[in-house]
Amino acid sequence: MAAKRTQGLRVMVIVLLALLGLQYEFGMAVNIANPPSLPAFGLSLNAVSNALHQAGVVAVIHASLGIWLVVFSVINLILSLRSGLRSVQVFGSLAFLATLLAAITGLLFTLSGFQNDGDSHGMATNFLLSFTFYFLELSFLKPIQLSS
Numbered sequence: 040m041a042a043k044r045t046q047g048l049r050v051m052v053i054v055l056l057a058l059l060g061l062q063y064e065f066g067m068a069v070n071i072a073n074p075p076s077l078p079a080f081g082l083s084l085n086a087v088s089n090a091l092h093q094a095g096v097v098a099v100i101h102a103s104l105g106i107w108l109v110v111f112s113v114i115n116l117i118l119s120l121r122s123g124l125r126s127v128q129v130f131g132s133l134a135f136l137a138t139l140l141a142a143i144t145g146l147l148f149t150l151s152g153f154q155n156d157g158d159s160h161g162m163a164t165n166f167l168l169s170f171t172f173y174f175l176e177l178s179f180l181k182p183i184q185l186s187s
Contacts, residue, residue: 077152141165
């Protein structure tokens, strides 16, 4: 893989790690603020938006950032698969899956009216996995130092 493309992927992973750090902070703020207990509801953009707005602006930011994380994760997945480096491909793929699962369990938690602790736990676990996998992907993107 060309050094320029590797550098671009490295920057993408660093951005993802920084955004995941922000996502953690917003998620903890939502958790500490104790979101409202709402009745469970069906999937609709309007209903999800209303529930998030009832939980507060930080919940809206947390959900919006989650959407952007999935988008950036798809871009990272494509770049990692094109890298030709097996370890980068594996951890890029695992990071994408964990990020997607965190978003899905976050959506399910919202649909439960912020009541299903299992979904909340799934969101947290997949956040931790995605952060770990992105960190490992970054470590495998380091340039190889040849000894003389």
